Amino acid sequence: MSNTTTIKVPDIGEFDDVEIIEILVHPGDTIAPEDPMITLESDKASMDIPAPQAGTVKSMQVKVGDRVSEGDPILELEVSGETSADDGEAAPGEDDGRVGAAQAASSEKSRASGSKPASAAKADSGNTDLQCQVLVLGSGPGGYTAAFRAADLGLDAIMVERYPEIGGVCLNVGCIPSKALLHAAEVIDEAERFAQFGIAFGKPKIDLEGLRKYKSGTVGKLTQGLKGLAKQRKVRVVQGVGQFASAHELAVEGPDGRQVIGFEHAIIAAGSRAVRLSGFPWDDPRVMDSTGALELADIPKRLLVVGGGIIGLEMACVYDALGSKVTVVELADTLMLGADRDLVRPLEKRIRKRYENILLKSKVAEAKAVKAGIEVRFEGEAKDLPEKDVFDRVLVAVGRSPNGQQIGAEAAGVQVTDRGFIEVDSQQRTNVEHIFAIGDIVGQPMLAHKATHEGKVAAEVIAGHNKVHFDARAIPSVAYTHPEVAWMGVTEDDAKRDGIEYTKGVFPWAASGRALALGADDGMTKLLFDADGRVIGAGIVGPNAGDLIGEAMLALEMGADMEDIGLTVHPHPTLSETVAFAAEVAHGSITDIMPPRKR
Numbered sequence: 001m002s003n004t005t006t007i008k009v010p011d012i013g014e015f016d017d018v019e020i021i022e023i024l025v026h027p028g029d030t031i032a033p034e035d036p037m038i039t040l041e042s043d044k045a046s047m048d049i050p051a052p053q054a055g056t057v058k059s060m061q062v063k064v065g066d067r068v069s070e071g072d073p074i075l076e077l078e079v080s081g082e083t084s085a086d087d088g089e090a091a092p093g094e095d096d097g098r099v100g101a102a103q104a105a106s107s108e109k110s111r112a113s114g115s116k117p118a119s120a121a122k123a124d125s126g127n128t129d130l131q132c133q134v135l136v137l138g139s140g141p142g143g144y145t146a147a148f149r150a151a152d153l154g155l156d157a158i159m160v161e162r163y164p165e166i167g168g169v170c171l172n173v174g175c176i177p178s179k180a181l182l183h184a185a186e187v188i189d190e191a192e193r194f195a196q197f198g199i200a201f202g203k204p205k206i207d208l209e210g211l212r213k214y215k216s217g218t219v220g221k222l223t224q225g226l227k228g229l230a231k232q233r234k235v236r237v238v239q240g241v242g243q244f245a246s247a248h249e250l251a252v253e254g255p256d257g258r259q260v261i262g263f264e265h266a267i268i269a270a271g272s273r274a275v276r277l278s279g280f281p282w283d284d285p286r287v288m289d290s291t292g293a294l295e296l297a298d299i300p301k302r303l304l305v306v307g308g309g310i311i312g313l314e315m316a317c318v319y320d321a322l323g324s325k326v327t328v329v330e331l332a333d334t335l336m337l338g339a340d341r342d343l344v345r346p347l348e349k350r351i352r353k354r355y356e357n358i359l360l361k362s363k364v365a366e367a368k369a370v371k372a373g374i375e376v377r378f379e380g381e382a383k384d385l386p387e388k389d390v391f392d393r394v395l396v397a398v399g400r401s402p403n404g405q406q407i408g409a410e411a412a413g414v415q416v417t418d419r420g421f422i423e424v425d426s427q428q429r430t431n432v433e434h435i436f437a438i439g440d441i442v443g444q445p446m447l448a449h450k451a452t453h454e455g456k457v458a459a460e461v462i463a464g465h466n467k468v469h470f471d472a473r474a475i476p477s478v479a480y481t482h483p484e485v486a487w488m489g490v491t492e493d494d495a496k497r498d499g500i501e502y503t504k505g506v507f508p509w510a511a512s513g514r515a516l517a518l519g520a521d522d523g524m525t526k527l528l529f530d531a532d533g534r535v536i537g538a539g540i541v542g543p544n545a546g547d548l549i550g551e552a553m554l555a556l557e558m559g560a561d562m563e564d565i566g567l568t569v570h571p572h573p574t575l576s577e578t579v580a581f582a583a584e585v586a587h588g589s590i591t592d593i594m595p596p597r598k599r
Helices: 106-113 139-152 168-173 173-198 208-232 290-294 310-322 341-354 450-461 493-497 513-517 545-559 564-565 577-587
Strands: 002-008 016-021 035-041 046-050 053-060 073-080 130-137 157-161 235-237 241-246 247-256 257-268 272-274 302-306 325-330 356-358 362-370 372-378 388-391 393-396 401-402 435-437 476-481 484-489 503-508 524-529 535-541
Touching: 016 302, 035 073, 106 302, 130 139, 130 235, 130 450, 139 157, 139 168, 139 257, 139 450, 157 257, 168 208, 168 290, 173 208, 173 290, 173 310, 208 235, 235 247, 241 257, 241 290, 241 503, 257 450, 290 310, 290 393, 302 310, 302 372, 302 388, 310 325, 310 341, 310 393, 310 476, 325 341, 341 356, 341 524, 356 372, 372 393, 388 503, 435 450, 435 503, 476 545, 484 545, 493 524, 493 535, 503 577, 524 564, 524 577, 535 545, 535 577, 545 564, 564 577
Parallel strands: 130 157, 130 257, 157 235, 257 435, 302 325, 302 393, 325 356
Antiparallel strands: 002 073, 016 035, 035 046, 053 073, 241 247, 247 257, 272 401, 362 372, 372 388, 476 484, 484 535, 503 524, 524 535
16 A cells, blocks of 8 residues: 655755755656755755655656755655655654754754664773863864863863864865965956056966965964964864764874774864765866865866855856966856845856856756866756866865764764764754764854854853853855855845845945945945844945954844944944945935935
8 A cells, every 4th residue: 555745845954945956856766765855055065855765756846946945845755654754744763854953952852853863872992092071073163162162161172183283174175275365366356457547567477386385374374373272271182083982982093093082071073075076077186176176286277166156156266366267157046045146246247257157057967087178068058058168177166065974973872964964952962961063063054153153162061051052143154255245144035035024224335435445346235124123134245245244243143223333433434334334224314325215
């Protein structure tokens, strides 16, 4: 006997209205539990949605390009009567797809959320080489913050890091080296632009070795500083790849061989890795992920960037400035998903003039290595989309995947979702009472500044500060492109979709003396306020947008209203005063431009 059930989108954490970029099953297909059905793509990661049970696909309720949220139907599944779940509800043992919003839930809710039951933890061996009160696995911004805070609170901490230098992906092969290269690219762009203002420098001569040294020097100053801070705090650092051996032991394989570290508490800060799409010849060095792109092996004549999100667009800026002819291919109908279109528009306008091509609603259907480069075959709806093309290098930047399944968590009894996330409560505690997790591995957004705050919470809870919780009202996002794009809180797209009443204040930088002097008259600052006049969201595009968004974040956390912001005296002429001007626009008291209405 069989019946039909509707399989729906599970809880996907903080994400809402996420685009489907690939359909992996079709009517008539027989699928097993955990087989991927569709692939979703957010601003910084792609995720497969697995089947909760076995059966035969009867019909699809979605198509590529659709945007879905929790509870939306995916497909009709014909299942045996014994194994069906009512109307798509989670079958026993199903991962309900929580990808990190669990930090806002209670511990009990996290443990009952539908993840696969954790295996029983292995017994402690009792044979340890080192012992500590707090073991931190990973030394990225979240990890070193957690270890240092624990030490400051009087706890004996050990930090385990796979790289020779502490700092994790962010400092070694991520945030910091990319920002160094983006600054170099900005200097090149500025020099080129000022030719029209009577200052011509000529075509830059690129010394790649010198540029690599500048990048490495920037990284080295920070990592050496962290090394000194760890020494001052008496935080021991062990290099190697760590895997849990039991609920109180971590085995580390490193340059000095195998060491077993015993701990009373652990904080998992093992981060994420770049997603590697199938179908690309990854054994060819001309195909790169973001880490490879930062190595600057050469300046390719033609570069294809697969993925129009933040990471892809930042690296596109770097290589464009260095002289590459850049093509960006993005499956969605817009660049930089997650940001309002009016924020992205100045960036898109600029790069459409500079780049060889921007191909939206398109994808790489096939890629293969040939003598001349990487030959790709495109599919999609972009105007003048070539069927095939050959590029000197291809950068695949379609998001990051958490490392939860790489650390032997099952040996400690820690639950991990099928996609590699570890669920936590609002104190960053996992299903195992004495083990905590922070950063990318607990879910979106995968951002260092979220991880650092989570790290402090975990360390303080371990130290006995039981009233501490992670309770951020928003997490800001920044694209360090040229121009920069930054946003936080409720976006205008969010408000329209969710029926949130709001008042908008937009100040165009064309009316800012400071912006005009910088040649940034295409920038803007936008603030959103709720029915009570309190700020709920903000977006900024232009130079230093990532620095300016901090004021809007503070206003949100403090519950500031439009008058609080507008009446705060800002220095003139600055870009910061555009935040106050945007509030005045919403209030109706702006004088630097015509007010939209009287108030």
